[in-house]
Amino acid sequence: MAGPMARGAPDGAPLLEVRGISKSMGGKLLLDDVSLSLSRGELKVLIGPSGGGKSTLLQCVHFLTIPDKGDVLLDGESAREMGKRNICLFRQEIGMIFQDFNLFDHLTARDNVAVALRRVKRLRKAEAHGRALAELERVGLGDKAGLYPAQLSGGQKQRVSIARALAMDPKVMLLDEPTSALDPELIGEVLNVIQSLYEGGMTMLMVTHQVGFARHITKEILFMEDGRITERGSPEDLLAEGSLSRAGAFCSKLSEVTGR
Amino acid sequence: MGTIDFYLEVLIPALNKGFFLSVAIIVPSATFGVLIGILVGAGRALGKGWLSRALDLYVTVFRGTPLVVQLTVWYYGLPSISLFLEAHFGEGVRPFSELFRLSPYVAAVVAFSMCSGAYQSEYIRGALLSLKRGQYLAALSLGFSKGRAFWFITVPMALRRAVPGCGNEIIYLIKYSSLAMLVTLSELMGEAKGVASLYFRYFECYMLVALYYLAIVTVATVLLHMLEKRLARPFATGH
Numbered sequence: 001m002a003g004p005m006a007r008g009a010p011d012g013a014p015l016l017e018v019r020g021i022s023k024s025m026g027g028k029l030l031l032d033d034v035s036l037s038l039s040r041g042e043l044k045v046l047i048g049p050s051g052g053g054k055s056t057l058l059q060c061v062h063f064l065t066i067p068d069k070g071d072v073l074l075d076g077e078s079a080r081e082m083g084k085r086n087i088c089l090f091r092q093e094i095g096m097i098f099q100d101f102n103l104f105d106h107l108t109a110r111d112n113v114a115v116a117l118r119r120v121k122r123l124r125k126a127e128a129h130g131r132a133l134a135e136l137e138r139v140g141l142g143d144k145a146g147l148y149p150a151q152l153s154g155g156q157k158q159r160v161s162i163a164r165a166l167a168m169d170p171k172v173m174l175l176d177e178p179t180s181a182l183d184p185e186l187i188g189e190v191l192n193v194i195q196s197l198y199e200g201g202m203t204m205l206m207v208t209h210q211v212g213f214a215r216h217i218t219k220e221i222l223f224m225e226d227g228r229i230t231e232r233g234s235p236e237d238l239l240a241e242g243s244l245s246r247a248g249a250f251c252s253k254l255s256e257v258t259g260r
Numbered sequence: 261m262g263t264i265d266f267y268l269e270v271l272i273p274a275l276n277k278g279f280f281l282s283v284a285i286i287v288p289s290a291t292f293g294v295l296i297g298i299l300v301g302a303g304r305a306l307g308k309g310w311l312s313r314a315l316d317l318y319v320t321v322f323r324g325t326p327l328v329v330q331l332t333v334w335y336y337g338l339p340s341i342s343l344f345l346e347a348h349f350g351e352g353v354r355p356f357s358e359l360f361r362l363s364p365y366v367a368a369v370v371a372f373s374m375c376s377g378a379y380q381s382e383y384i385r386g387a388l389l390s391l392k393r394g395q396y397l398a399a400l401s402l403g404f405s406k407g408r409a410f411w412f413i414t415v416p417m418a419l420r421r422a423v424p425g426c427g428n429e430i431i432y433l434i435k436y437s438s439l440a441m442l443v444t445l446s447e448l449m450g451e452a453k454g455v456a457s458l459y460f461r462y463f464e465c466y467m468l469v470a471l472y473y474l475a476i477v478t479v480a481t482v483l484l485h486m487l488e489k490r491l492a493r494p495f496a497t498g499h
C-alpha cells in the first residue's frame with residue numbers, strides 16, 4: 001500500500017478519474033457534467049446543500065447507479081468498458097460507506113465483514129473469519145465480533161461498515177456522510193478511524209458536513225450545488241473569514257447551526 | 261356395543277388411520293406451498309412486465325375463489341379435458357391426456373399447494389418490500405452480483421420477517437386439509453364422518469376429530485415457534 005509519502009506522487013495518472021458524468025432521473029437532471037480526480041493517497045471533501053447531487057455522484061462513481069453520460073476510470077481502467085461480470089470486480093475495488101450504515105441485520109459484526117469475503121472472494125470460512133476479526137480489530141471492535149447490528153451503537157455500526165469495506169482491499173473509499181446519522185458524542189470515534197485510514201495512505205472521496213474535520217484533513221474541497229461542482233479549492237481559500245465563496249457562506253451557516 | 265369398546269375398537273383406530281393420511285397430505289402441501297410462495301412472492305416483488313402480471317393473476321384466482329371449488333375442479337373438472345382430448349385426437353393421446361386424471365391424493369396436494377402458495381406469496385412479498393434497499397446496495401458495493409446479493413443477503417433477511425405469517429398459513433392449511441374428504445379421501449375428517457354415520461354417533465366422532473386437529477395444530481405451533489426462535493435476531497425497531 002502506498003504510504004503517506006506517496007501522497008500526490010507526481011507519477012502523472014490519477015488513481016480515480018471521473019470524466020464528465022451526467023445523470024437524470026424522473027426527468028430531473030441530478031448530475032450535470034461532473035469531473036474530478038483523485039491521486040493515490042489523496043482525500044477530497046465534497047460539501048454542499050442536500051439535493052445537490054452528492055450522493056448520486058458517489059453512486060455513479062461506484063457504478064451502483066449507471067450514469068447517462070461520462071465514465072469513471074480506476075487505475076486507468078474504464079468502468080464503461082467493463083462487461084456486466086467485470087463491473088462487480090470494479091465495484092469490489094471501491095469501498096462505499098453509507099450514511100445509515102446498511103449493515104446486514106441478520107448477521108453478527110464478524111459475519112457482516114466475512115460474508116463478502118466468502119461469497120464474493122470465495123475465501124474459506126476460517127480464512128474469512130480470521131480476516132474479518134483482523135479488520136474489526138483495526139477499527140477497534142475486536143471485542144464486538146459476536147454482536148448483531150441492533151446491539152451496537154451508531155458509531156460502532158459505522159465502524160463495522162468501514163471494516164466490511166476494508167476487508168475487500170479497496171483502492172478507493174467513498175464516504176457518504178458517514179457521521180450524519182450519529183449522535184454528536186459518537187462522531188469522534190468514526191472520524192478517528194477515517195483519519196487513521198487517511199494517514200495509512202487510503203484514497204478517499206468524502207461527503208461530509210463536518211467542516212472542522214474537513215478543514216484540517218483535506219487539501220481540496222469541492223462544493224456541489226444543483227448537480228454541478230461550482231467551486232473547488234483549498235479550505236484556506238474557500239472557507240477563510242470574509243471569503244465570498246458559496247462554500248464559505250454554506251459552511252459558516254453550518255457552523256452557526258451545529259456550533260462546530 | 262358399549263361406549264368404551266366403540267372408542268377403543270372402532271373410532272380411535274379409524275381416526276388414527278385418517279391421521280396418517282392427513283399428515284401425508286399436509287406435509288407436502290405445506291412444503292410446496294412455501295416454495296411456491298417464495299418464487300411467486302419474489303417474482304411479484306421484484307419482477308416486471310408480463311411475469312409480474314401473470315403472477316398477480318395467479319394470486320387473484322387462487323385467493324379469490326373458494327378452496328372447495330378449486331379442489332373439485334382439480335379432481336372432478338380436469339378429467340373432462342382428458343375426455344375432450346381423447347374424443348378429438350383418438351386414443352393415441354392417452355399418455356398425455358391421462359395427466360389430467362389426478363388421483364384423489366394428488367388432486368388434494370395440488371389444490372392445497374396452489375392455494376397455500378398464493379397466500380404464502382403475500383407474506384414473502386410483504387417481507388421483501390419491507391427491506392431497505394440500502395442493504396442490497398451495500399452488497400452490490402462489496403462486489404456481489406445482483407443474483408448473489410439477492411440470494412445471500414435479501415432472502416435470509418426477508419425469510420426471517422416472513423416466518424410468523426407463513427407459519428400462520430400452515431396452521432390454516434392443517435385445518436383446510438379436512439376438505440380432502442370431498443374428493444373421496446379418508447383422511448381424519450373422512451374417517452370421522454364414515455364412523456359417525458355408520459354408528460349414528462355424530463357428537464363423539466366430531467368432538468374427537470376436533471381434538472385430533474387441535475393436537476396437530478398444537479404440535480405445529482410448537483415447531484414453528486422453535487423455528488422462529490432459532491432464526492430470531494435482535495432487530496432494532498426502525499432499522
